[in-house]
Amino acid sequence: MEKNVIFTLVTMLYLLIYVVASPNNSTDEYALLAFIAQITSDPNKILAKNWSQRTSFCNWIGITCGARHQRVRSLSLANMGLGCTIAKEIGELSFLRVLIISNNNFHGFIQANFEK
Numbered sequence: 001m002e003k004n005v006i007f008t009l010v011t012m013l014y015l016l017i018y019v020v021a022s023p024n025n026s027t028d029e030y031a032l033l034a035f036i037a038q039i040t041s042d043p044n045k046i047l048a049k050n051w052s053q054r055t056s057f058c059n060w061i062g063i064t065c066g067a068r069h070q071r072v073r074s075l076s077l078a079n080m081g082l083g084c085t086i087a088k089e090i091g092e093l094s095f096l097r098v099l100i101i102s103n104n105n106f107h108g109f110i111q112a113n114f115e116k
Ligand SMILES: *[C@@H]1O[C@H](CO)[C@@H](O)[C@H](O)[C@H]1NC(C)=O
Pocket: 019, 020, 021, 022, 023, 024, 025, 026, 027
């Protein structure tokens, strides 16, 4: 085979591995669904009504996504009366920069796995 062809094939292979293996917005969706699955108190049904999988999580209340990657950039859930043990998957929101969850009843730890 010609060198160029091999080079192209190897490059394509790396690209494929990169795309398949790298976290993407379905990682974020998975983390958010894990989070909501743990909610034990949502007195005003804010999340129950609004966090609908019919629309992108970027349209969900309290969530702001970065324009470029469509990944969760901020999570702002203050004063919603929410209660839960925070799902560990929240630490997988690797683009998260802002987390505002005051005046709720959250328990647990978040072990962040931020993008370097
Ligand atoms: C997103 O990531 C998941 C799991 O890491 C993977 O299975 C899926 O193919 C990826 N999707 C895209 C569009 O890259």
